[in-house]
Amino acid sequence: xxxxxxxxxxxxxxxxxxxxxxxxxxxxxxxxxxxxxxxxxxxxxxxxxxxxxxxxxxxxxxxxxxxxxxxxxxxxxxxxxxxxxxxxxxxxxxxxxxxxxxxxxxxxxxxxxxxxxxxxxxxxxxxxxxxxxxxxxxxxxxxxxxxxxxxxxxxxxxxxxxxxxxxxxxxxxxxxxxxxxxxxxxxxxxxxxxxxxxxxxxxxxxxxxxxxxxxxxxxxxxxxxxxxxxxxxxxxxxxxxxxxxxxxxxxxxxxxx
Amino acid sequence: xxxxxxxxxxxxxxxxxxxxxxxxxxxxxxxxxxxxxxxxxxxxxxxxxxxxxxxxxxxxxxxxxxxxxxxxxxxxxxxxxxxxxxxxxxxxxxxxxxxxxxxxxxxxxxxxxxxxxxxxxxxxxxxxxxxxxxxxxxxxxxxxxxxxxxxxxxxxxxxxxxxxxxxxxxxxxxxxxxxxxxxxxxxxxxxxxxxxxxxxxxxxxxxxxxxxxxxxxxxxxxxxxxxxxxxxxxxxxxxxxxxxxxxxxxxxxxxxxxxxxxxxxxxxxxxxxxxxxxxxxxxxxxxxxxxxxxxxxxxxxxxxxxxxxxxxxxxxxxxxxxxxxxxxxxxxxxxxxxxxxxxxxxxxxxxxxxxxxxxxxxxxxxxxxxxxxxxxxxxxxxxxxxxxxxxxxxxxxxxxxxxxxxxxxxxxxxxxxxxxxxxxxxxxxxxxxxxxxxxxxxxxxxxxxxxxxxxxxxxxxxxxxxxxxxxxxxxxxxxxxxxxxxxxxxxxxxxxxxxxxxxxxxxxxxxxxxxxxxxxxxxxxxxxxxxxxxxxxxxxxxxxxxxxxxxxxxxxxxxx
Numbered sequence: 001x002x003x004x005x006x007x008x009x010x011x012x013x014x015x016x017x018x019x020x021x022x023x024x025x026x027x028x029x030x031x032x033x034x035x036x037x038x039x040x041x042x043x044x045x046x047x048x049x050x051x052x053x054x055x056x057x058x059x060x061x062x063x064x065x066x067x068x069x070x071x072x073x074x075x076x077x078x079x080x081x082x083x084x085x086x087x088x089x090x091x092x093x094x095x096x097x098x099x100x101x102x103x104x105x106x107x108x109x110x111x112x113x114x115x116x117x118x119x120x121x122x123x124x125x126x127x128x129x130x131x132x133x134x135x136x137x138x139x140x141x142x143x144x145x146x147x148x149x150x151x152x153x154x155x156x157x158x159x160x161x162x163x164x165x166x167x168x169x170x171x172x173x174x175x176x177x178x179x180x181x182x183x184x185x186x187x188x189x190x191x192x193x194x195x196x197x198x199x200x201x202x203x204x205x206x207x208x209x210x211x212x213x214x215x216x217x218x219x220x221x222x223x224x225x226x227x228x229x230x231x232x233x234x235x236x237x238x239x240x241x242x243x244x245x246x247x248x249x250x251x252x253x254x255x256x257x
Numbered sequence: 258x259x260x261x262x263x264x265x266x267x268x269x270x271x272x273x274x275x276x277x278x279x280x281x282x283x284x285x286x287x288x289x290x291x292x293x294x295x296x297x298x299x300x301x302x303x304x305x306x307x308x309x310x311x312x313x314x315x316x317x318x319x320x321x322x323x324x325x326x327x328x329x330x331x332x333x334x335x336x337x338x339x340x341x342x343x344x345x346x347x348x349x350x351x352x353x354x355x356x357x358x359x360x361x362x363x364x365x366x367x368x369x370x371x372x373x374x375x376x377x378x379x380x381x382x383x384x385x386x387x388x389x390x391x392x393x394x395x396x397x398x399x400x401x402x403x404x405x406x407x408x409x410x411x412x413x414x415x416x417x418x419x420x421x422x423x424x425x426x427x428x429x430x431x432x433x434x435x436x437x438x439x440x441x442x443x444x445x446x447x448x449x450x451x452x453x454x455x456x457x458x459x460x461x462x463x464x465x466x467x468x469x470x471x472x473x474x475x476x477x478x479x480x481x482x483x484x485x486x487x488x489x490x491x492x493x494x495x496x497x498x499x500x501x502x503x504x505x506x507x508x509x510x511x512x513x514x515x516x517x518x519x520x521x522x523x524x525x526x527x528x529x530x531x532x533x534x535x536x537x538x539x540x541x542x543x544x545x546x547x548x549x550x551x552x553x554x555x556x557x558x559x560x561x562x563x564x565x566x567x568x569x570x571x572x573x574x575x576x577x578x579x580x581x582x583x584x585x586x587x588x589x590x591x592x593x594x595x596x597x598x599x600x601x602x603x604x605x606x607x608x609x610x611x612x613x614x615x616x617x618x619x620x621x622x623x624x625x626x627x628x629x630x631x632x633x634x635x636x637x638x639x640x641x642x643x644x645x646x647x648x649x650x651x652x653x654x655x656x657x658x659x660x661x662x663x664x665x666x667x668x669x670x671x672x673x674x675x676x677x678x679x680x681x682x683x684x685x686x687x688x689x690x691x692x693x694x695x696x697x698x699x700x701x702x703x704x705x706x707x708x709x710x711x712x713x714x715x716x717x718x719x720x721x722x723x724x725x726x727x728x729x730x731x732x733x734x735x736x737x738x739x740x741x742x743x744x745x746x747x748x749x750x751x752x753x754x755x756x757x758x759x760x761x762x763x764x765x766x767x768x769x770x771x772x773x774x775x776x777x778x779x780x781x782x783x784x785x786x787x788x789x790x791x792x793x794x795x796x797x798x799x800x801x802x803x804x805x806x807x808x809x810x811x812x813x814x815x816x817x
Contacts, residue, residue, distance in 0.1 A: 090317060091317070091368035094316045094318075094367070094368050095368065097314070097316055098316055098393065101311055101391070101393030104310065105393050105395065106394060106463055110467070110471075123726060124794075124797030126802040126803075128802075135726070135803050136726030136727065137726035
């Protein structure tokens with residue numbers, strides 16, 4: 001805004017200097033051929049154009065200010081909208097972080113595993129995948145069973161007749177002797193108990209391990225249950241089936257139901 | 258004319274005074290009025306387990322505040338807030354009544370709770386950003402983690418020990434404030450960013466810690482003991498994989514637990530090691546070449562040294578035991594006879610090398626380094642008693658570390674609990690490599706290990722520690738507890754078992770200590786089953802297969 005009066009004064013001084021020059025010229029030389037242009041006319045025409053230009057600049061400025069203001073306001077709206085969205089999201093994140101951390105805590109994992117009918121294994125054992133040799137003395141896990149509806153579901157899954165019909169694939173290095181020895185030991189220990197009949201039927205068939213994954217349980221919890229039916233120990237399951245050379249037989253094992 | 262000149266003069270003088278004389282002073286005080294500095298809090302670092310799972314984290318929270326002058330109906334507001342805050346409406350109403358412009362109603366509520374409150378659009382109720390320390394696994398490793406106070410700074414455990422690093426350095430925002438309290442957008446502002454706290458990664462394995470904690474809690478309860486401790490170590494690296502104690506506390510609510518349970522007993526409690534200490538004595542004897550596992554010893558039923566008669570835990574006539582037999586049967590008299598082959602000065606030197614009476618290097622607040630009397634001060638009965646584990650004191654980590662040294666072929670690796678420090682910019686700082694000390698030779702360690710295996714074998718004191726399919730070795734201890742009032746021994750004992758697996762290539766060393774049990778007394782009957790539970794889980798979880806080697810038979814007796 002402050003530019004306007006300055007411009008005006010500039011125009012004024014220009015006008016007067018032009019007039020002065022013209023008069024001077026007339027007085028000094030009196031050359032008539034120089035008086036071709038009427039200074040008044042020039043003055044009138046340039047002022048008109050000037051006003052138009054000024055008005056143009058002014059209206060352009062006005063429009064620009066309007067556009068900028070609108071954009072800024074729009075930006076402010078978006079900003080505050082995004083801010084509240086961010087607050088909302090970080091709130092959700094905080095809540096979820098807390099929830100996930102609580103669910104992934106070992107205490108809660110164990111509880112959920114037990115609800116699924118699993119108990120901790122007492123005898124760690126490994127299958128060496130290269131030659132199928134069993135290292136350690138696997139034993140059916142024992143422990144108090146918690147009767148819940150979820151229990152039944154998992155038991156059904158494990159004793160599902162469909163699983164019994166899985167392809168007999170003894171694997172490259174499957175060692176039937178070891179499996180037999182293991183099955184015998186189980187029976188001697190009386191672990192198989194009432195399920196003896198079923199176990200016997202399964203003694204000499206190697207069933208491709210089927211992974212039963214419980215969605216609620218995190219991957220690192222060693223809770224993936226894999227039934228090893230070939231050994232006749234249908235109460236014993238592989239946890240974390242590793243191809244690096246060893247497989248763990250049961251950290252948390254399905255209780256023989 | 259004169260009057261107007263006078264007025265102008267007064268104005269002029271005032272103008273000069275304001276602009277030139279006090280100009281800068283006034284300008285700066287005006288700036289002071291506008292300038293506000295607020296603290297940018299530094300986010301406290303997390304404490305993680307060995308796999309990076311969070312054990313202690315900081316989450317966003319809100320403090321609920323009130324302006325009492327804006328609240329016309331405190332009772333109505335209080336009744337609306339009470340169910341959300343889980344507080345008593347009467348107490349809230351009290352806090353809402355008065356002339357105070359600022360008062361806290363609740364601290365560290367979840368953002369969700371604040372959301373529910375703000376939806377009520379109650380006048381005079383405001384919030385303030387805050388943060389909350391949570392321990393998502395509850396009691397898990399609480400003894401190591403410690404806890405924080407109301408201001409969010411560490412008051413116990415590693416929260417306290419690493420306060421400076423975890424806490425970070427708060428930043429500052431300085432800005433010019435307009436009448437409404439908002440920042441003047443075009444004015445200059447200065448921002449010093451907060452330096453976020455570091456994350457501390459421990460060597461503890463969360464799952465193993467959980468199993469150890471459950472196992473010891475159960476054993477303490479079933480035996481009516483006052484407390485118990487489990488230490489699990491990786492002998493090769495010195496890393497502590499689990500450090501459990503029971504009863505413990507929930508760091509989310511530290512004030513709800515007794516002071517006693519806030520302690521990290523494996524490091525803060527010293528006790529006489531008892532028979533587990535015989536391992537040091539016999540290792541020293543073998544290392545000095547004074548005996549071998551097969552050396553025969555005639556062990557009488559009573560042995561007089563100084564002015565005192567020494568006995569074994571059960572009365573016997575003269576026994577023909579080998580050195581292995583002395584270990585397997587945990588004979589006090591046999592241990593004294595063996596120790597006399599090297600003498601007290603050498604024994605004292607070995608104890609020191611095993612780290613007894615020395616700092617563990619874990620820098621844990623309140624840690625005890627135990628006590629061994631200097632050799633010069635030994636009385637005639639000191640030598641025989643120290644030889645079988647009385648008259649000196651250790652903490653549970655030191656005692657377990659002795660076995661870790663034997664497990665690691667005689668090379669002692671200082672125990673460690675912190676594996677990494679992760680800075681906010683992602684750079685990782687590894688602590689200095691732990692110091693190693695050669696204590697006994699590889700061959701000595703191997704011989705001691707095979708002797709330890711006989712303890713778990715037939716005729717040993719800890720057949721309960723057997724893990725099917727694995728070769729296990731260890732030593733039981735049933736140490737008398739010194740009565741702090743009389744200075745003599747009380748009826749109470751500390752039943753312990755410290756063992757390793759697989760004994761022919763040890764990957765795990767586990768120490769179990771049960772203090773003052775009411776039901777049961779011996780390490781073999783109380784501590785060994787806990788060892789078995791924890792170790793068999795750890796072997797499976799850490800994927801340690803059995804070695805498959807056959808245990809050698811060591812003769813425990815000789816002659817006929």
